[in-house]
Amino acid sequence: MSSALPESAQPDDAQSQQPAEATVVLGGQEISRALTRIAHEILERNKGGSDVVLLGIPTRGLPLARRLAAKLAAVEPTLQAADLVGSLDVTMYRDDLAHHPTRTIGSTDLPGDGLDGKVVVLVDDVLFSGRTIRAALDAISDLGRPRAVQLAALVDRGHRELPIRADFVGKNLPTSTHERVRVLLEETDGRDAVLIEGGAR
């Protein structure tokens, strides 16, 4: 689940509706550069990528995790991109299930060796309230015991409601709560862009 919209709405209907006042804050090139930088930071912080597992949070965290894995493998040829990536659905761990229409549950797939003793890097598109990440931490603790958990987000838009911060950020984007941040990705939406919509800008 993405937290791109206020109250972390389901993002799948995002691409078709793009009001006129949408501002493009990141294009395809910038997204690619940001991911390259994050990939290097992950390797630097963890002294290589041998224990790293990238867990993407559906919907848009998963393609981002796959792209990061490909970049990690490009830097460190000993790594296999496919073995680094997993998907972590947090729907059943959310604290707001009772306040929204029923959410569709995504799939959770872990790479071969599981999570025990690994460094898990959670990957999501937008970091907003922090509640999705809180749910993800609960989900991880039911799946294994990683040595450490780190967080990578393409966009950090502020307005945290929990004491959570990202270790790797593509772009810090100061926003007002009235605005919406939308991440579009080639894999899910046909093109790469980060948009801000609404609000007085």
Add this chain to the structure above:
Amino acid sequence: MKHLLSAADLSHKQAVRILDTAGQMAATQAREIKKLPTLRGRTVVNLFFEDSTRTRISFETAAKRLSADVINFSAKGSSVSKGESLKDTALTLQAMGADAVVIRHHASGAPHTLAHSGWTHGAVVNAGDGMHQHPTQALLDAYTLRRHLTGAGDPSGRDLAGLRVAIVGDVLHSRVARSNVQLLHTLGADVTLVAPPTLVPVGVEAWPAEVSYDLDAAIDTKPDAIMMLRVQRERMSSAGGGFFPSPLEYTRNYGLDARRLAAMPEHAIVLHPGPMNRGLEISAEAADSPRAVIVEQVANGVAVRMAVLYLLLSGSGATTETNETKVDA
């Protein structure tokens, strides 16, 4: 979807969604820690007026795996045996704050009454009412069929289009058969009912299914799956209740034995909703063969019931139909 009362109420989209959700639930049940916090603080009441082993245990397991509180109520040993009515029982449960009531009742329509009377505000799940409906059984059968017969890979999103299923035995008394005919039809499968003429219900020509009186002929048409129904002797007055001359003759004509099993196509699977009358409608060879998925049906039942409870109980209730909704709360 506020309640789950009948397989006929489910649209194609809703049915596929339940099966997809069940697939995700099943994946969580392969983990070391099977419990999910999803329905924490919710209360599920199992209201069983009729004997049941697997359905009640299955619902109880499903609710507990989702962290709901479970209250089991069986008519035996309760105030029902002192003459308390369904209404008063329901009002008692309402006063205790039940979010969902899973009801099995010997009277057809009891879950419908409970859901529409205003006696309880919770979601009502039909766990079998008389000779009427048993929707979660049909869902778990459909889930099992989809897993085995729709090809390799992740079956999410698929329906049962083109599959041919024979439902054999005591169709007259079977709520499982009624629910399955409706749900399998909704999902695009072709259903053939096979039963002695005495055990075919009146009005069957209105059902979306073929009717055959000859099991061997039905097997010759190469069905993808065969679902054996239990001969419900408790609903018949004497040994065969006048529905068939003798158990032996029933077995000869309508029992699944090794010979008929061998005549079935290579890929075909055998289902049975349980409990089995071994030696009556199904022989031990057939029941224990690797093509019988009867034990797997029980495991799938937990996943399907978790999915149903999740879809009924999580969410604000109003718009459970909307799949991917934007929320601007």
